[in-house]
Amino acid sequence: MNRFLPWGLLSLVSLVFLSVFVAYPILGVLLRSFLGETGGFSLNGFLIFLTKGQYLEALFNSVLLGVTVTFTCSVVGVFLAFIVARYEIPFGSIIFLLPLSILIIPELISAQSWIMVLGNNGLVTNLFKAIGIPFPRFYGWLGLIYVMTLTFYVHIFLAALAALQGFDHNLEEAGLSLGTTPLKTYFKVVFPAIMPAVLSAGLIVFTLVVGNFAISITLGQRVPLLSVMTYRSFISELGGNPTMQSTLATVSILLVVAVLFLQKRYISKRNYQMVAGRTPPRKKLKGWKSFLASGGAGLIIVLSLLPALVVLIGSFTYSRGPVMYWGEFTLSNYARIWDFNMGVIFNSLKFASLASALGVIFATLVSYLLVKKRNVLSTSLDYLLLLPLTISGTVLGIALAHGFNSGPLVLTGTAGLMVLAMMLRRLPFGVRNAASNLHSISDSIEEASVSLGVPPVRTVFNVVLPLMAPGIAAAAILTWVTTVAELSASVVIYQAGQETLPIQIFRLISSDLMARASAFGVINMLIILVPVFFGIKVMKVKLFSS
Amino acid sequence: MTELNLKNIKKSYGDFDVLKDINRSIPHGTFFTLLGPSGCGKTTLLRVVAGFVSPSSGAVHFGQQDVTHTAPHLREIGMVFQDYALFPDKSVFDNVAYGLRARKKSERDIRNKVPEYLEKVGLEGFGHRLPAEMSGGQRQRVALARALIVEPRVLLMDEPLSNLDASLRVQMRDVIRSLQLETNTTTIFVTHDQEEALAMSDQIAVMKDGRIDQCGAPDDVYRNPQTAYVSSFVGSANLLPARYLGQEENGIDTYEVNGTRVSGRTMSKADDGRYLMVARPENLGIRKFSGPAGAGELNGHIQTLQFQGYRTSFHVVLENGADVYVETFGETTGHATARGDEVTISFNEKCLFVPEASR
Numbered sequence: 001m002n003r004f005l006p007w008g009l010l011s012l013v014s015l016v017f018l019s020v021f022v023a024y025p026i027l028g029v030l031l032r033s034f035l036g037e038t039g040g041f042s043l044n045g046f047l048i049f050l051t052k053g054q055y056l057e058a059l060f061n062s063v064l065l066g067v068t069v070t071f072t073c074s075v076v077g078v079f080l081a082f083i084v085a086r087y088e089i090p091f092g093s094i095i096f097l098l099p100l101s102i103l104i105i106p107e108l109i110s111a112q113s114w115i116m117v118l119g120n121n122g123l124v125t126n127l128f129k130a131i132g133i134p135f136p137r138f139y140g141w142l143g144l145i146y147v148m149t150l151t152f153y154v155h156i157f158l159a160a161l162a163a164l165q166g167f168d169h170n171l172e173e174a175g176l177s178l179g180t181t182p183l184k185t186y187f188k189v190v191f192p193a194i195m196p197a198v199l200s201a202g203l204i205v206f207t208l209v210v211g212n213f214a215i216s217i218t219l220g221q222r223v224p225l226l227s228v229m230t231y232r233s234f235i236s237e238l239g240g241n242p243t244m245q246s247t248l249a250t251v252s253i254l255l256v257v258a259v260l261f262l263q264k265r266y267i268s269k270r271n272y273q274m275v276a277g278r279t280p281p282r283k284k285l286k287g288w289k290s291f292l293a294s295g296g297a298g299l300i301i302v303l304s305l306l307p308a309l310v311v312l313i314g315s316f317t318y319s320r321g322p323v324m325y326w327g328e329f330t331l332s333n334y335a336r337i338w339d340f341n342m343g344v345i346f347n348s349l350k351f352a353s354l355a356s357a358l359g360v361i362f363a364t365l366v367s368y369l370l371v372k373k374r375n376v377l378s379t380s381l382d383y384l385l386l387l388p389l390t391i392s393g394t395v396l397g398i399a400l401a402h403g404f405n406s407g408p409l410v411l412t413g414t415a416g417l418m419v420l421a422m423m424l425r426r427l428p429f430g431v432r433n434a435a436s437n438l439h440s441i442s443d444s445i446e447e448a449s450v451s452l453g454v455p456p457v458r459t460v461f462n463v464v465l466p467l468m469a470p471g472i473a474a475a476a477i478l479t480w481v482t483t484v485a486e487l488s489a490s491v492v493i494y495q496a497g498q499e500t501l502p503i504q505i506f507r508l509i510s511s512d513l514m515a516r517a518s519a520f521g522v523i524n525m526l527i528i529l530v531p532v533f534f535g536i537k538v539m540k541v542k543l544f545s546s
Numbered sequence: 547m548t549e550l551n552l553k554n555i556k557k558s559y560g561d562f563d564v565l566k567d568i569n570r571s572i573p574h575g576t577f578f579t580l581l582g583p584s585g586c587g588k589t590t591l592l593r594v595v596a597g598f599v600s601p602s603s604g605a606v607h608f609g610q611q612d613v614t615h616t617a618p619h620l621r622e623i624g625m626v627f628q629d630y631a632l633f634p635d636k637s638v639f640d641n642v643a644y645g646l647r648a649r650k651k652s653e654r655d656i657r658n659k660v661p662e663y664l665e666k667v668g669l670e671g672f673g674h675r676l677p678a679e680m681s682g683g684q685r686q687r688v689a690l691a692r693a694l695i696v697e698p699r700v701l702l703m704d705e706p707l708s709n710l711d712a713s714l715r716v717q718m719r720d721v722i723r724s725l726q727l728e729t730n731t732t733t734i735f736v737t738h739d740q741e742e743a744l745a746m747s748d749q750i751a752v753m754k755d756g757r758i759d760q761c762g763a764p765d766d767v768y769r770n771p772q773t774a775y776v777s778s779f780v781g782s783a784n785l786l787p788a789r790y791l792g793q794e795e796n797g798i799d800t801y802e803v804n805g806t807r808v809s810g811r812t813m814s815k816a817d818d819g820r821y822l823m824v825a826r827p828e829n830l831g832i833r834k835f836s837g838p839a840g841a842g843e844l845n846g847h848i849q850t851l852q853f854q855g856y857r858t859s860f861h862v863v864l865e866n867g868a869d870v871y872v873e874t875f876g877e878t879t880g881h882a883t884a885r886g887d888e889v890t891i892s893f894n895e896k897c898l899f900v901p902e903a904s905r
């Protein structure tokens with residue numbers, strides 16, 4: 001009898017699963033980018049990429065957009081973090097809504113709502129027109145930077161806030177006592193200390209912007225971007241020569257890998273951790289300073305949450321084609337869904353619940369194997385789990401669509417592929433959460449159970465899983481939230497009849513049918529909100545603990 | 547009856563030999579302590595007995611049964627860990643009942659037996675608490691009750707007291723030892739605290755680099771250390787280089803130590819003729835200097851002295867610069883009593899001689 005057998009076998013199964021559904025399709029994309037028209041090896045794809053101006057322009061634009069948005073997010077995020085960490089502001093307690101807002105308001109809905117406010121037929125645009133003041137074009141760089149900043153700054157806000165709260169106040173006082181002015185102290189002592197946290201969050205924002213699909217395609221018609229171009233080349237080349245889309249996908253993979261590499265180098269080089277010190281007391285501000293601080297913070301918070309309100313009102317607003325009749329209310333947008341589109345809601349619920357369940361089970365299993373039962377396969381598993389991080393949703397969709405449309409395993413067009421795509425995107429985060437959870441459970445607890453006569457596998461169910469339960473619940477909710485909002489991978493692989501809420505919203509936005517899109521948006525947000533609310537309020541799950 | 551037999555047990559990780567040929571037979575009901583410095587393989591040996599580590603070669607027998615290839619959960623053992631390893635989400639009652647439930651005992655039995663064992667460890671009425679609501683000492687008592695309630699064939703404890711503070715540690719020694727005697731459970735106890743080992747054990751195995759250097763009853767190990775290593779690890783000892791001179795007529799071995807003749811027992815022969823004299827501090831005589839040292843005597847001066855009531859400790863520096871520690875008990879009048887005093891140290895037949903190579 002070999003008592004290591006069950007774990008070794010499970011490791012092997014996990015390895016095979018990840019190899020087949022992650023490594024194989026991604027490898028396929030990389031290889032196809034070196035495939036010529038006739039099938040042999042060729043660098044034609046890269047040659048076209050480098051010589052036809054539009055592709056290089058798209059790459060340049062994507063990087064430029066990434067850098068710009070990372071910068072604006074850093075400014076907004078750090079500013080807000082400072083105010084929240086250091087000063088008493090009148091509405092400080094609703095700050096906790098901010099991290100929730102990125103969960104509850106999918107970026108697609110955020111983009112849509114800002115189009116409804118500032119776009120061609122937008123509320124504010126029309127107001128300006130009526131007064132006779134020309135309003136700048138929202139589509140393009142302005143809209144992209146604006147909406148992306150409001151969508152992604154929360155990442156930097158949270159990182160900076162954590163760093164500031166862990167920052168030892170003594171150091172700051174030491175700076176002040178040496179005679180530097182408060183402002184100088186901030187720049188000399190505080191900023192360098194929170195810089196590593198801000199930078200690593202910034203790199204995450206950069207990859208999110210570069211890989212972003214929803215905002216890029218709805219607002220960036222005039223600006224060629226890598227992610228949009230990759231998607232378009234897939235749609236237009238479908239069934240034709242896959243070289244160009246593979247080349248574009250390969251370029252974006254390389255871009256993200258480069259950033260991850262940079263992050264790894266930077267983090268490992270400057271990993272001086274702040275000893276959690278005395279948190280400084282919050283100060284009260286007076287006069288114009290108070291106005292500036294609370295006004296600024298309040299504006300950011302209002303702008304972050306506004307999309308939910310706009311979409312809510314929009315969903316009850318009467319419209320004819322693209323024209324919204326603000327102030328005229330109707331239930332017809334919902335009635336249409338009830339009459340014709342309930343299938344979309346069911347699709348979303350079906351795919352997301354399957355993907356969440358599968359994702360959480362798999363993440364729990366793999367993290368257990370990686371933390372508690374390491375064997376010769378563990379290192380390979382570690383690396384395979386990093387792979388989904390290197391690809392955007394669009395690239396994952398393309399990889400899966402091509403990987404499984406012929407050969408021994410044909411999945412293209414099946415619901416299984418939709419579920420798989422949604423599950424894989426969240427998997428690395430799920431495993432990371434579960435693993436950090438497991439590290440805090442001492443090995444001797446399992447040995448105690450085994451020594452008392454309970455076999456190893458039953459021991460896991462008896463004593464390990466109950467201890468992991470809160471972490472598993474949090475992971476399940478977070479996976480649910482991201483899968484219900486998933487657009488970029490599923491929009492690549494879905495077939496008629498498999499439309500999900502985000503896909504439906506995306507199609508309606510493309511046709512400028514904002515009121516109807518809003519109704520779907522509200523339903524989408526509700527489906528996200530209910531488990532989040534239930535988890536936090538009823539099950540007391542800590543969503544943001546790790 | 548569970549006699550525990552360890553037969554030629556070896557364990558290596560790569561080319562690092564953690565356990566080198568461990569052989570030992572432990573009679574039923576013995577409190578057997580593995581004593582040794584960090585990294586000598588105590589935990590590894592304990593886990594070989596538990597079944598969490600498979601030996602590279604050799605066999606483990608529980609009574610007549612060869613359990614070398616038996617999975618840990620089938621070995622009917624009890625374990626107590628340094629970090630308690632209580633199930634944090636389960637109440638004290640459920641923790642203690644865990645092994646009984648695994649054995650499919652009826653809930654009625656469990657309701658009778660758990661309070662009985664909680665009482666044994668002095669925790670009656672604590673059943674409803676969660677581990678987090680108890681002190682370290684209380685947690686370790688729960689762990690002890692949880693391990694003993696299944697009436698294990700062997701009880702295994704890996705440094706169960708080292709997370710507790712000093713006074714509690716002494717108190718828990720009694721709890722563990724008296725329960726072990728009451729249940730007559732064969733026990734392996736791992737520690738690197740020699741005082742603990744001496745106070746609790748029926749037998750002590752002093753380990754060094756994956757081997758058992760010496761094994762025996764506490765007083766035997768203390769009085770008759772076979773090696774220099776054991777002599778200084780169990781209790782404290784003055785070790786002075788000695789040269790073998792020969793046997794006296796009465797058969798007692800005589801050595802030259804720092805230029806004086808000392809006779810005593812030779813514990814084992816040194817192949818190279820180089821020996822160390824082992825002199826326990828309490829076995830040395832000390833008196834005020836009164837002329838040249840005679841046979842078995844050396845002169846020196848008191849470097850420091852500590853008066854500790856029932857005993858006094860002296861740190862003496864001999865004329866050749868060697869350090870010697872001496873302890874006297876009871877009345878100290880007649881002894882040298884001040885720092886810097888010239889003194890004469892006398893060695894007696896309680897001094898032992900061991901090979902220098904056995905350090």
Ligand SMILES: Nc1ncnc2c1ncn2[C@@H]1O[C@H](COP(=O)(O)OP(=O)(O)OP(=O)(O)O)[C@@H](O)[C@H]1O
Nearest residue numbers: 559562564582583584585586587588589590591738
């Ligand atoms: N899984 C392993 N792989 C490689 N080496 C190991 C492994 N487990 C233990 N060792 C090594 O075996 C030696 C003995 O370890 P062991 O844990 O048995 O020591 P110990 O006597 O219990 O020490 P301590 O008093 O510090 O607990 C150590 O040098 C340790 O590094």
Ligand SMILES: [Mg+2]
Nearest residue numbers: 588589590704
């Ligand atoms: Mg140990």
